[in-house]
Amino acid sequence: NYEARIFLKEPLGDVTILDLSIKDIKLKMILPEEDAINYNTGQDIKISFNTNNSYLFARETGVSALS
Numbered sequence: 001n002y003e004a005r006i007f008l009k010e011p012l013g014d015v016t017i018l019d020l021s022i023k024d025i026k027l028k029m030i031l032p033e034e035d036a037i038n039y040n041t042g043q044d045i046k047i048s049f050n051t052n053n054s055y056l057f058a059r060e061t062g063v064s065a066l067s
Contacts, residue, residue, distance in 0.1 A: 005022075006042065
């Protein structure tokens, strides 16, 4: 588990993107709106990763890091 802070919440209708920071690392998490309603900007949350449902992209190019 990791401690992350929500620094931006982007509602997009049926899904919401949470922009997270863990120290100097920035991540985006996409949640169904009914789950995201429980989270707010500035909130600290605990997260973990299920690598079966995770996608990594190079920041500089936007290309999949697993290609």
